[in-house]
Amino acid sequence: MRNEAAGHGPGTVGRRALLIGGAGAAAAAVTTRGAPSAAWADAADCAVTRHDDAGAATLDEALAAVPEGGTLTVTRPWSRAAPLVVDRPVTIVFSGAGRLTMTADVAAIEVRAGGVTLRDVVLAGTSGSRTGLGRGIVAAGTVEAPIDGLRVEGATITGFTHDGIFASFCRSFTIAGCTIGDVAYAGVLMLSCSYGVVRDCTIDGVNQPSPYVNSYGVIVSRDDTVPLAQAPRSSMILIDSNTVSGVASWEGIDTHAGEGIVVTGNTVRDCRVGIAMVPCKHEVDRGSTLWAPLDVVVSGNTVERVGLDVPGAGIVVKGAGDTVGSAAERATGVVVDNVVRGHGGGSEGGIVLYLTRDVIVSGNAFESCVGSALVLYHSNDAVMLLRNSATVLRPASPGGAMAVVTVRSGANTGTISSTRFEAGGDAPARPVRGVAVGLAGNELDLLGNDWSQTDLAVWGSKSVVNRYGDGA
Template identity: 50%
Template sequence: MRPTSDRPPLLSAERDATGPAGRAAAHPRPGRRAFLVGALAAAGARAVGAARRPAAAVAAGAAPATMPAPTVVVAASSFPTVAQALAAVPPGGTLLVDRSEAIASPLIVDRSMTVLFAPTVRLTATAHITMIDVHASDVRVVDAALVGAGTSRAASGKGVVATGTATAPLERLSIEDCTFTGLSHSAVVATSVVGLEVVGCRVDDVGYAGVVLVSCTDAVVRGCTVADVRQPAGFVNSYGIAVTRDETKSLVDSPRSARVTIDGNTVRGVRLWEGIDTHAGQQIVIRDNTVSGCSVGIAVVPCQNDATPQEYVYAPVDVVVARNHVERGDSPGTGSGIVVKGAGSTVASGAERASAVVEDNVVVGMGGGDREAGVLLYLTRDVVVRGNLLSGCVGRGVCLYHSNDATMLVGNRVEGVVLAAGATVAAAVEVRSSANTATLVGNSYAPGSHLPGSAASVRGVAVPGSGNVLDLLRNDWTATVLPVWGRSSTITRFADGA
């Protein structure tokens, strides 16, 4: 991942125009409202099996140049229950959920179809169930409003679950503009899905997570809002959006999630754990998101293996974290803004190292723990941290904990570091332990008199550990009390400002 120019190219996960986002841009689907008008018109006749004209033709009153295949629309109001209506939908058809209902068992989608909810209609679970359970490719869930049985305890209530396998993945699943609330586990859980789109969804008041992708590839989570992930007793962690694999299985049976883009989302109120996460993801792009009120903002971390469940074996690789805004907000306690961590645990571990670009992010008020910071790295290789603004972070702006090889810190601005509890001095950049090699170019520190609690005593680069090798070039530490402080490490300064 080491750049060959001053700004490395985007990774393939970000530039791949053949993935779901690229295909959507090249072939925009008809507007959902036009589709709804057409579906309602067809369903109004209550003629199950009648062909619906294309949505664009219904809306415009003229046939399009290319006629897609006719779609059979089945209205839930024509049947005693929505489950019975679902059973009547042929492959490729549409279930129009046009009546609110309470359900006690999952709706099983085992063939290609669209599940479309009419305005103001909702389904309410009377137990902690999976509400829509997808076992087929080419499925769309549009405008669904799903209400769970509550989040007072850890349970298995989920909104939409889609499950494939490594050898038989599902393909082309789209979950659009849906709302989820009161689910005791998660809103969306997708396992082994290729070409997943979760777009414009709103999640509020869930127990474990908003959106979870397990061994998914060529996927996008875009424009969603996840708020108030409770993590009640019984859950040891929680997430806004997570891209991961099943650690209890082998890498063959549960491979890495890969080529996933998470962008333009808002995550707030994961107060006890992580806003956005990838465990051992490959070519994951996390960009243009707003994360607030979370213990940790964005976590790019390793995962375990079934054969060695107590060891971190697989690192996240080729990850981009760019243009996100991460802020402490109302989350209690401490936690880093952005974490990049590889596999292993010991200093200089030979396990797989994490690789990433962390660029143009704004991190406000994060850090506070023993090694926590605005940006925290350990067990990494060739990570580039560039152009970030770290404002009002607690203890340190950037922390290189241990075992970071060939790290580049370029053009980052740290302002107004706040003293951690019990500390007498803070640092713009801290090299905490050992076995770090890094180059720092054009970074700077500015006082934060406008920020509450800003420390008066801030060092530019603090190196309390030993066995580190650092090259410093043209950084600006003028506003610090001591530009560079260290012991038992090799620190070379080239035209490095005071």
């Protein structure tokens, strides 16, 4: 199922590069390919033709006076009920009192051309507590004619009834240093985008009003109602050093069937699920999933709960399919060096995996997770859990047992090595198990773990658990 149409062409971060080079190599590859071309950079930064809105009757009139490669500086507050359409390569900068306030639920700025830079724009919608089609910035290309070289830098976007920034069929784009809040559905929403960067943004307050059933801080996805040829996977996108908070009903950072998506150095706080690398639905059978996330990297993030206490994973990686042992496409990638605090509860855990193949989970630190630090739900083939540590576990229900690793169902194979638990504090909650395997159909090798502060190293006898130099 790996083909050019699905985004497996030249330049893709290979599986070997991900696992050998790690997040650094993957991020470097994405950043290199994601950098805007010199031509666009020159047009944005070295333009000699500059205009402002000082004497314009309308903002459209002011923009119409700007030639390709020129710059429009918006210095006044404007109210509009229709989008400002940008149809050629220009730079728009907001300065001083420059502000665009929308009086209708439509896009504030609509980009229809490549090479556009939007810098320090200030956009306000009608409300982030209602549903609608209000969007701060829209850049929508097509599979035949994608938009290249979009740059959105330093934007402040609030109060829109759908999302802050919407990009579809965009390539070599940068979204950086933006502040987005009080939106209804998503902070940054990308569909079938490639070679892009979302960096140093702050997203706080994604409200999910009824009847929206989900919401996201940053989402990298595709239109799953049509085949891959019409809506390819999003690929080679770096999500780096952002702060995402207050997505209380759904997910902070997400990809649906993305490939080569690198999520690194972010802080995700008080979201029901912190980071979700999950499949997309089948375009015909809407009750099932078809395409999995591939070659993803989740590295060096801090995922925590401070004021939110509902069941939800800190990080979840899930492939396509639903049943135990499904033959559908499996998720692949690495989850390394993250800190997960306070997540879990119910059947969840700090990190949850299912329907994966060859996934490496290494060097993660779990603090005060609820019920389980790591959960292998089902159908994880050749998973490797290495050098992870858990400090303090809290029971999901009063008196309930806890485990560093919980294997909830069947068809899990792999290795757990160099993992340890520290009880921490006074009178820690008990009982704590190292590995809990309650059902048959799993085969795990345990090597050199430290279970000295657990009450029981291995709980359950129905599956095959081989221990080699494994701690008490």
